[in-house]
Structures are given as structure tokens and as C-alpha cells.
Amino acid sequence: MTGQSDGSGRFPASANGDLEVPDGVGFAAWERVWAELGVSCASRETYEELIRHYCEPHRAYHNRQHLEECLQVRRFVNAACQAPAEVDLALWFHDAIYEPLRSDNELRSAQWLDDVARNSGLGDETRRRLYDLVMVTRHDGAPASADEAVLVDTDLAILGASFERFEEYDQQVRREYQYVPQFVYRRKRRQVLEGFLARGRIYTTAPYFDAFEQQARVNLARAIDRLD
Template identity: 80%
Template sequence: MTGSPEENGLFTASTHGDLDVADVTGFDAWARVWAELGVVRVSRETYEELIRHYCEPHRAYHNLQHLKECLQVRRFINAACRASAEIDLALWFHDAIYDPLRSDNELRSAQWLDDVARDSGLDDETRHRLYNLIMVTRHDGAPASTDEAVLVDTDLAILGASFERFEEYDQQIRREYQFVPLPVYRQKRRQVLEGFLARERIYTTAAYFDAFEQQARANLVRAIDRLD
């Protein structure tokens, strides 16, 4: 792939929800990731359950669109990492459990993946890395490994999307938190966005920094200004 992520079909607004996600989120893609980890017999039942979770009606952003974008941008950027299949599998599960009323979504998602990984025969060290990959998406600490940095940067790539896609994302987040009174939401959202903007670097890895840092900062400034 050449050109920007937007030019290559990444981060395109899809307000009608008619996404063609089969290319990266179909069962064949799911099976390939497991095969790369040495698991030949994969669970279609687990795959279908996972997809049902991403299709839950309360999800406006943390849905199949987000999963598709993460998997696509990880491959597009192709940042140096140790185990790309582990990153991809963690991406499949990183928002497997999502309830905006709870604060333990990452923990429950990591536990689900750990159960599936154990039943699939993955060793303890691999399972431990997978668990940590999901837990780092809490974005409350620095990544402890290159793979964790790649996964976090992938999850945050939406901040560096086109203005149009970022605007859609911002509206999607508001819909997920529509139960929060607007003044409170504006205050909390401002804290989150300003937290990212205050970082010396939003993206840890050089590849993601080069691709998204400048656009992300412009998007954040615009979004914070709108909250005023």
C-alpha cells in the first residue's frame, strides 16, 4: 500500500453503517490469525459470539467499524513488532466486552481471550502477553513492550483520522455516553482529549507518529474548541 491511510480506504466515514467488513473481520481472517499462532482447529462459535458483541446496539463507536479500522491500519502501517499475530488477536478481543457504564471492560475482555487461548492450547507465556496487550488499552500507563506500543498506537489511530472521520468518531462517542448530561459530558470529554493533547507524543512508535501525530493534534484542538 502507498499513500495516506485515507487515500487507501482507511478511516472513511460510514454514517449509514453499511460497512463491508468481511475482508478483515470474516471467519477466514479470524482463522488465519489463530493459524499463525499454531492453532489449526479454531472455534466458529467463539468467532460468532465475538461478532455479536461488536454488533450490540449500544455500541456506536466500539463496534465492527472500529475493529475493522484497527486491523486494517495495523497492517497498513506495519510497524516493527515482535509478534504481529499476537497483536492482531489482541485487537480482535480488545473491545470484546464494552459497557460504558462499567470500568472493567478491558479486564473482562482480557479474561475472555485468556480463556479462549487456554482452551486453544496456547502456552502460558503467550497467554500472558495477550492478556497484557489488552490491558494496556486502558491507556493509563506507558506500554511495556514494542508490541504493546504498536497495539496502543493502533487503538489511538482514530485520533489521526481525516477531519470527516474524526468528526463522526466524536459523535459516535457522544452517542455511547448519551446517558451523561451534556455539561458533565463536555467536562469529562475535554479532560480526556486534553490529556492526549498534553502528551509529548501521542504515538510511541515512529511509524504511527509519522503517519498520524500532526493530524491527531489538529483534530484534538478542533474537538476541544467545539466543546467550548
């Protein structure tokens, strides 16, 4: 399946225009992913705490909207996963902790997920995979498994969103780093965007490549040009 933006600034949509995940990030979606992992009683307390984190006022991009879009994209593109529920649960936690001034956000998020997974009765091997899935969103190395590749591609799907949504995303990232002087931000942001554009392919998996690669390269090139 090839994902396409519907031009509304939201993505993705199905062929008839309906979003693929009707529950969004509601408690029903949270319960469903835990049930798929064999946990019959998902923690509402953890869910509410997690959503509070995604709604923190300093988050302009790494927020509830980003979480919901990731879950929608993962279902919409539906790339082959060895353990789809593990990928989805890792997506719930991949930006659970986010402080722009810190460099250990992924580590702290992974540790939180590991604590929750242990308390929920998940086994050691599942917990290890979940931990690694969150840590791969540091984007500092190649994915080590098919599931890690799907998670990374999902996290990066925003780069291939519609022009309108990409513009909004670009502005959201700037707001998260509003304390950084403009000339410093432009230099650092250019380095990040050029790093993605310089890759042989931005998306590892074929379904994500087909859905987002071309638009991502157009979006990145346009954003880099504006930073000149």
C-alpha cells in the same frame, strides 16, 4: 510506510486506494490469525460470539467498524512487532466486552481472551502476553513492550484519522454516553482530549507518529475548541 486517509471517511487505504485487509473481520481473517499462532482449527463459535458482542446496539463507536479499522491500520502501518499475530489477536478481543457504565471492560475482555487461548492450547507465556496486550488499552500507563506500543498506537489511530472520520468518531462517542448530561459530558470529554493533546507525543512508535501525529493534534485541538 506512512498511512494517509483517503478522504472518504474511512482509513487507511493503500497507495492505489485499496483497503489493506480484504477479509476485514470475516471468518477467514479470524482463521488466519489463529493459524499464525499455530492453532489449526479456529473456533467458529467463539468468532460468532465475538462479532455479536461488537454488533451490540449500545455500541456506536466500540463496534465492528472500530475492530475492522484497527486490523486495517495495524496491517497498513506495519510497525515492527515481536509477535504480530499476538497483536492482531489482542486487537480482536480488546473491546470484546464494552459497557459504558463499567470500568472493568478491559479486564473482562482480557479474561475472555485468556480462556479462549487456554482452550485453544496456547502456552502460558503467550497467554500472559495476550492478557497484557488487552490490558494496556486502558491507556493508564506506558506500554511495557514494542508489541504493546503498537497495539496502543493502533487503538489511538482514530485520533489521526481524516477530519470527516474523526468527526464521525466524536459523534459516535457522544452517542455511547447519551445518558450523560451535556454539561457533564463536555467537561469530561474535554479532560480526555486535553490529556492526549498534552502528551509529548501521542504515538509511541515512529511509523504511527509519522502517519498520524500531526493530524491527531489538529483534530484534537479542533474538538476541544468546540467544547468551550
